[in-house]
Amino acid sequence: MAKDGKSPLHHPQTQFTHVGRPPAGLGTAVNPDITRASTLLFDRAEDLYRSDIRGYGRHGSAGHDALIEAFNLLEGGAGTTLAQSGLAACTLPILANVKAGDHLLLTDSSYGPTRHFCQKYLKGIGVETEMYDPRIGGGIDALIRNNTAVIMMESPGSLTFEIQDIPAITKAAKAKGVTTIIDNTWSAGLSLKPLALGVDISCHAATKYFGGHSDVMFGATISAAPAMAKKVALTAKYLGYATSPDDAYQILRGFRTVVHRFRQSEKTALSLALWLNDQDKVQQVLHPALPTHTDYAIWKRDFTGTACLFGVILKPCSEAEVLAFINALKIFGIGYSYGGFESLAIHCDPQLTRQHSDSLGGPLVRFACGLEAVEDLKNDIEQALEKIN
Ligand SMILES: Cc1ncc(COP(=O)(O)O)c(C=O)c1O
Known part of the structure; x- marks a missing residue:
């Protein structure tokens, strides 16, 4: 809230500066306290029967509540x-919405460990997973069966960057009572608001x-809906999900600056993508804001921006040359992940296990841009490209 407690705060960077903070007063800290606790004490024996108070450390703290407020706002x-992890945030809503005998539709472009969870763990408890083409759009209707419980999306795919037609998919799902979930990690909820496009659950x-x-x-x-939020929270409770108050504090701390870090790395990524698009050794840049991207029109319609992460398909070359290129990068680290302050690169081909897409026609490298100067990153890639003949 604003200082007068009344003015609406419109811009995310303003909202995220204030959300979840303790009321200001003489000598109070700017940030919420960290409460480390397993045991929480009750005043009287009969208080154990109360359902209106937090009874145990696993059920969170005021700091967790502040972070929950921030994510709801986002x-x-x-x-x-x-x-406790992004993967746990993706598997939880699936588990909350499936039972033995159900059918799940999972995008072929999904994050690998989510795919493994569905194809291996869910299979073991009697839930069938069918992979769908991320570009299926409203055609998903034909794949929905009587026992389809969930459609799990990810847009863009975090290796191959297909953008899904979310409104068409949610329309088909709603008509048949199917729950829709999206892994919205790429956009940080800043470039895409999937709940506004009809998705039931967004995970990060x-x-x-x-x-x-x-x-x-x-x-x-x-x-999106209170009943679904309750269902997911109850499943987490049954499964014993719990997060550290220190970690929750760090994530709320991240909210204060996320818009600025996100926008900076987004700008760097777009600049590098445009530059790479003109390089001789590059066959195609997989960045949704480039008009050459297959799903550019859908991206333009549904997203308000991009992110720090994009892919590059190199012109066909040997695996040794791709590895030499990545090894020659001096600023980019070699590592999974993105969204940190440091830039990263990985060779994606070993992780691509698709049923629906054609061969990319060349090796795929993914870049995650950090907060370094774009000129330095450009020079780094330029000198490393010399390793490819
Ligand atoms: C798209 C996507 N979803 C989920 C995850 C899993 O997050 P975590 O590493 O926090 O488990 C990742 C991690 O790389 C990711 O890229």
Whole structure:
């Protein structure tokens, strides 16, 4: 809230500066306290029967509540459940919405460990996963069966960057009572508001932009409707999900600066993508804001921006040359993840296990831009490209 307690705060950077902070007063801290607790004491024996108070450390703290408020604000959600990692934030809403005998539709472009969870763990408990083409759009209607419980999206795919037609998919899902979930990690909820496009649940690897410094694992599952939020929270309770108050504090701290860090790295990524698009050794740049991207029109319609992460398909060359290129990068680290202050690059081909897409026609490298100067990053890539003949 604004100081007068009344004025609406419109811009996300203003809202995120204030959300979840304790009321100001003489000598009070700017930030919420960190409460480390397993045991919480009750005043009287009969208090154990009360349902209106927090009874145990696993159920969070005031700091967790502040972070929940921030995630609800980010996506316009009715309720958020915090999770110990981004993967846990993705698997939780799936588990909350499937039972033995159900069918799940998962985008072929999904994050690998989510795919493994569905294809291996869910299979073991009697839930069938069918992979769908991320570009299927309203055609998903034909794949929905009587027992389809969930459609799990990710847009763009974090390796191959297909943008999904979310409104068409949610329309088909709603007509048949299917729950829709999206992994919204790429956009940080800043470039895409999936709940406003009809998605039931948005999940985040807050490890990325909200952590922002590559030193904390965290996740958040945000539901559009109160009943769904309750269902997800109850599942987390049954499963014993719990997050550290110190980690929750770090993620709320990340909220204060996330818009600025996100916009800076987004700008750097777009600049590098445009430059790489003109390089001789590059076949195609997979960045949704380039008009050459297959899904440019959908991106332009549904998104308000991009992110720090994009891919580059190199002209066909040997694997040894791709590896030499990545090894020659001096500023970009070699590592999974993104959203931290430091730039990263990975060779994606070993992780591509698709059923629906054609061969990319060349090796795929993914760049995650950090907060370094764009000229330095450009020079770094330029000198490394010399390793490819
Ligand atoms: C798109 C996407 N979803 C989920 C995750 C999982 O997040 P975490 O590493 O916090 O478990 C990642 C991590 O790389 C990711 O890229």
